[in-house]
Amino acid sequence: MSLNKPILWNFYRGASWRVRIALAFKKIDYEYKxxxxxxxxxxxxxxxxxxxxxxxxxxxxxGFNLTQTMPIIEYLDETRPSEPKLIPVDSYLRCKARSIAExxxxxxQPYQKVIKRLGKELGEEEKNARLELSTKKAFKAIxxxxxxxxxxxxxxxxxxxxDIFLVPAVHAARLxxxxxxxxxxxxxxxxxxxxxxxxxxxxPKKQVDFQQS
Amino acid sequence: xxxxxxARPILWNYHLSTCSWRVRIALSLKAIDYxxxxxDLLSKKGGDQFSTQFTKLNPKQEVPxxxxxxxLFTQSIPIIEYLDDTRTSGTKLLSSDPVKRAKSKIIxxxxxxxxxxxxxxxxxxxxxxxxxxxKRIEWLNFYLNxxxxxxxxxxxxxxxRYCVGDEISIADLCLVPQVYAAKRYKIDVTKYxxxxxxxxxxxxxxxxxxxxxxNQPDSLKNNN
Numbered sequence: 001m002s003l004n005k006p007i008l009w010n011f012y013r014g015a016s017w018r019v020r021i022a023l024a025f026k027k028i029d030y031e032y033k034x035x036x037x038x039x040x041x042x043x044x045x046x047x048x049x050x051x052x053x054x055x056x057x058x059x060x061x062x063g064f065n066l067t068q069t070m071p072i073i074e075y076l077d078e079t080r081p082s083e084p085k086l087i088p089v090d091s092y093l094r095c096k097a098r099s100i101a102e103x104x105x106x107x108x109q110p111y112q113k114v115i116k117r118l119g120k121e122l123g124e125e126e127k128n129a130r131l132e133l134s135t136k137k138a139f140k141a142i143x144x145x146x147x148x149x150x151x152x153x154x155x156x157x158x159x160x161x162x163d164i165f166l167v168p169a170v171h172a173a174r175l176x177x178x179x180x181x182x183x184x185x186x187x188x189x190x191x192x193x194x195x196x197x198x199x200x201x202x203x204p205k206k207q208v209d210f211q212q213s
Numbered sequence: 214x215x216x217x218x219x220a221r222p223i224l225w226n227y228h229l230s231t232c233s234w235r236v237r238i239a240l241s242l243k244a245i246d247y248x249x250x251x252x253d254l255l256s257k258k259g260g261d262q263f264s265t266q267f268t269k270l271n272p273k274q275e276v277p278x279x280x281x282x283x284x285l286f287t288q289s290i291p292i293i294e295y296l297d298d299t300r301t302s303g304t305k306l307l308s309s310d311p312v313k314r315a316k317s318k319i320i321x322x323x324x325x326x327x328x329x330x331x332x333x334x335x336x337x338x339x340x341x342x343x344x345x346x347x348k349r350i351e352w353l354n355f356y357l358n359x360x361x362x363x364x365x366x367x368x369x370x371x372x373x374r375y376c377v378g379d380e381i382s383i384a385d386l387c388l389v390p391q392v393y394a395a396k397r398y399k400i401d402v403t404k405y406x407x408x409x410x411x412x413x414x415x416x417x418x419x420x421x422x423x424x425x426x427x428n429q430p431d432s433l434k435n436n437n
Contacts, residue, residue, distance in 0.1 A: 067323075068323065074315070075315040091295060092295075094291075103287075105326050106322070107273060110327075
């Protein structure tokens with residue numbers, strides 16, 4: 001394993017928050033390198049060499065460049081087996097934890113990008129209505145999984161990858177002023193997660209490149 | 214858990230759904246016999262996935278859904294990992310080496326969250342409605358080529374005979390259906406020689422052929 005400090009190429013908002021939370025739970029100290037996606041810094045030659053998909057985040061750790069938030073977090077958990085175990089040991093619970101994370105990762109976030117791309121054609125009102133619908137569908141699916149698996153957190157009483165993906169997703173939903181009363185388990189769990197130092201320290205507002213929109 | 218007593222697994226899926234196809238390959242590689250339940254995503258009634266009955270099974274209104282070991286699972290990547298976690302017979306789908314695992318999963322997610330959502334049937338229908346046919350083609354060209362370019366760059370560091378070294382992994386299960394979809398949308402995949410080469414190695418394997426859309430009960434070729 002490399003003795004150099006890991007480097008996280010990321011931005012204060014978006015999916016990068018998930019990795020910051022995981023690094024915090026695993027107590028991994030790292031160097032924060034800001035890639036300002038509003039200024040197109042993900043398209044520089046320097047960054048493209050690190051991540052050919054021109055996306056954030058990228059975690060440079062143990063001599064590798066890791067991309068894609070789910071594999072990054074799973075790699076951290078597999079190679080740093082300290083508590084909390086972000087991927088449950090039980091195979092049923094592993095699948096459920098990953099499914100919750102995937103509903104956000106591939107089942108919600110990309111579709112929201114699509115809707116935003118169509119913003120001009122849809123108009124502001126329709127765009128917001130569709131963003132809301134997309135969030136609600138995803139949250140409804142997550143809420144139904146949580147009915148089987150939740151305790152204090154998404155999977156029993158221990159923090160997992162599911163909680164890590166939920167935090168930024170709920171944060172985004174609140175910014176969109178979506179009513180979360182229909183998702184009582186998600187609300188309850190997120191309220192608890194929001195109190196944790198690992199979530200507070202890694203919040204977009206606290207990052208060096210935070211900008212008020 | 215005594216799996217021997219569990220009922221025959223059921224896979225709700227659609228022959229052309231790339232996410233369903235990935236799971237079909239996994240089930241085949243693990244030699245798991247299952248019942249195929251067709252969900253017609255493009256039915257004239259507006260899509261069977263929107264029915265009350267199906268929504269109860271999956272509020273996200275998507276395929277695939279796998280009923281196995283008396284539990285219902287959604288999301289193709291976790292489903293495939295579950296099969297690998299719980300079945301030691303057949304092909305290993307994820308390496309026990311954390312670095313190789315990460316490399317396979319990065320490729321799987323590049324496809325799963327980075328390409329597929331931008332070109333699935335639902336999204337393309339919406340693009341067609343909002344932007345028209347010409348823009349739809351532009352959109353498909355843009356997102357498919359963007360994703361394939363990233364995939365090709367990734368493969369430079371990982372490719373052996375297959376996506377990651379010489380052993381089949383979850384990355385390969387995602388690649389074959391995505392390449393097929395890209396070709397359907399008239400993308401020239403030979404522009405990506407590494408992707409093309411891996412695909413050629415995989416598409417001739419019996420377990421991949423078995424899972425191919427043309428060989429499913431709801432395939433158009435079987436229902437003429």
